[in-house]
Amino acid sequence: MKTAVWAAAFFIWVNVLAAFAGEAEVLPPPVANLPWEHGETGLRLPGELAKMTAEQVFHYETAALGCSVRYSDRQARMRGDVYVYPSPKPASTAAEIKQALRESAGSALWEVEEMQRRGHYLKLKIGEAEYQPFDLIPESAGVSGLLSLRMNYMILERDDAGSTETAVGSFLGLMLLKDHLVKVRVTYPADGMEKEQEKVEQRVMDFVNAARRCVLDPGLRGQVAAQIETYRRDPLSKAGHDLAGGILAYAEATPLIALTIDETISTLGEELEKVQPGASLELLRAFIVGAVAESLKKPGKEAADLPQAGAAEVVRVFGVMQKAKPGLSSGRLVELESAVKGKRAGAWLRGRVR
Numbered sequence: 001m002k003t004a005v006w007a008a009a010f011f012i013w014v015n016v017l018a019a020f021a022g023e024a025e026v027l028p029p030p031v032a033n034l035p036w037e038h039g040e041t042g043l044r045l046p047g048e049l050a051k052m053t054a055e056q057v058f059h060y061e062t063a064a065l066g067c068s069v070r071y072s073d074r075q076a077r078m079r080g081d082v083y084v085y086p087s088p089k090p091a092s093t094a095a096e097i098k099q100a101l102r103e104s105a106g107s108a109l110w111e112v113e114e115m116q117r118r119g120h121y122l123k124l125k126i127g128e129a130e131y132q133p134f135d136l137i138p139e140s141a142g143v144s145g146l147l148s149l150r151m152n153y154m155i156l157e158r159d160d161a162g163s164t165e166t167a168v169g170s171f172l173g174l175m176l177l178k179d180h181l182v183k184v185r186v187t188y189p190a191d192g193m194e195k196e197q198e199k200v201e202q203r204v205m206d207f208v209n210a211a212r213r214c215v216l217d218p219g220l221r222g223q224v225a226a227q228i229e230t231y232r233r234d235p236l237s238k239a240g241h242d243l244a245g246g247i248l249a250y251a252e253a254t255p256l257i258a259l260t261i262d263e264t265i266s267t268l269g270e271e272l273e274k275v276q277p278g279a280s281l282e283l284l285r286a287f288i289v290g291a292v293a294e295s296l297k298k299p300g301k302e303a304a305d306l307p308q309a310g311a312a313e314v315v316r317v318f319g320v321m322q323k324a325k326p327g328l329s330s331g332r333l334v335e336l337e338s339a340v341k342g343k344r345a346g347a348w349l350r351g352r353v354r
Contacts, residue, residue, distance in 0.1 A: 023061040029054035029069065032258040033295065034303035036069055038084050041177045042218035044299070045069045045082055046256045049214075050207040052080050064088075066180070071207070076188075078200070080207045082214075083183040091176060094143055098131055101147035101174045104181050105129060108172055112151060122154040122165065134212075136177070137219035146212060148173045152190055167191040169200075173208050175215050184211045210255045217254060221296050224250050228293045235286065235317050236324060244285040247292050257295045259306050261287070264349045268314065272330055276321060286310075286317035311336055311345035 030036040035044040036057055047054050052071035059067045066085025072078065091100040115121040126149065133145040149172050154165040169190035175182045186204045190197070224247060231243040251257050265287050269280035276282075290313025291306040315337045322328045339348035 024058040025061075027057040027059065029056055031303055033306055035256055035299055037299050038067065038180075041084065041180050042221075043084060043177060043180075043182065043214060044217060044256055045214055046258070048258070049080065049082075049255055050203065050210040052078060052207060060085075076200070076203070078186065078188045078203065080184070080186045080211075082211055083185070084177075084180055085183075087176065087179050087181050090179065092142060094133055094145070097143065097145050097176050098133070098147070100176060100181070101131070101145060102129070104174050104183065105147055105149065105172065108174075108183065108185075112153075112170075116153070120156055122156050124151065124153040126151050137216055138223065141219045144176045144215065146173055146175055146208075148208070169204075171204050171208060173211070175212065177215050177218070182211070182215055184208055213253060213255055217256060220250060220254070224292065225296050228289055228296075231289055232316075235289075235320060236282065241285065244289055248285075248288050251288055251292050251295075257292065257306070259288075259291050259295075259310075262307075262349045262351075264351065265310075265314075268330075268332060268336070271332065272321075272328065276325060276328060279321070282317060282321065283314050286313045289313055290316075305343075305346060307346035307349055308340065308343060311349060312340050315340050 029047065030045060031047040031054075033047075035046045036054075037044045045054070049071050052073045055070045055072055057067065057069050064086060066083060068081050068083040071080040071082075087100055088103070089100065091097045109126065112121065112124065112126075116124045129147055129149040131145055131147045133143055136142055136144050151170040151172065153168055153170070155168050157164045157166070167190040169188050171184075171186045171188075173184040175184075184207070186207050188200050188204055192200065227243045227247055231240050231247065234240050235244070251259065261284070265284060266280065269276075269283045272279035287310035289310075291310035293313070294304045294306055294309030297304065315333065318330070318333050336345065336348060339345045
């Protein structure tokens with residue numbers, strides 16, 4: 001019953017806010033390894049953000065309203081929206097950015113208060129705004145900040161049988177990226193027991209922090225691409241190993257890469273270990289670097305094939321290893337090279353092609 005009421009409550013919220021935003025073109029959502037990209041800022045949003053699945057992309061008819069990506073976890077009754085739209089006025093200094101975020105928060109709160117005036121929200125409570133500055137990447141990109149506040153209210157649903165009130169919590173977060181505002185709004189149930197609410201609150205912050213990583217990502221991509229280029233010059237050196245470690249850290253932290261390390265990759269170098277100690281790690285590093293390099297490319301019409309790209313890098317680095325140690329050979333890597341040439345490396349790594 002709660003799920004049905006919640007769905008109806010969101011229907012009210014979405015449609016009333018649509019009246020504020022105007023008409024929008026609805027586009028398919030991003031999927032794994034095929035993120036949606038905002039052209040003006042380079043912001044990318046993935047198919048899944050903190051275990052919430054992307055449902056739709058909206059491009060609003062009014063340019064000032066920008067666009068948004070909607071995420072949800074229907075079972076948990078949570079919805080997250082990430083909006084990107086031009087900042088009404090330039091902001092470059094820390095003080096200007098803070099002011100721009102406060103003004104944008106004021107506009108967002110007006111929408112919520114309007115919902116209350118229309119009778120869709122009841123018992124609205126708005127918390128104090130908090131502001132946390134942070135540096136963009138690279139340093140030349142300047143600074144941004146996260147202005148956040150929380151709200152609680154009841155969503156009122158009326159039908160022939162009467163009315164139903166649903167307790168809702170909402171987190172509003174605002175950041176600045178280049179000359180655009182990034183607004184994150186997470187709406188979630190506020191009717192559970194204390195321990196349940198603690199878990200919900202953690203999920204809210206996981207979503208917000210994942211969105212913040214996406215805001216940092218446009219600058220990070222340039223740095224990681226440079227690290228990959230340097231790694232490829234001498235992948236077997238200590239410097240190459242250090243760079244690969246940094247690339248791995250990026251892959252683990254970013255929400256934009258969905259990559260599974262199959263057991264096959266972990267064991268590819270086992271037969272080489274007696275004559276080439278550390279071979280397994282060399283090949284694992286190569287796989288991750290190749291996959292990350294592919295993920296950095298501009299999104300196309302199809303999802304990036306990260307296993308194929310990772311396997312191609314493994315074959316390339318194995319070639320470097322053979323030059324350093326003539327006579328080094330591996331039947332499994334010969335098979336992998338054939339799979340790479342046939343564009344079927346992913347299936348080979350999963351053990352489906354031999």
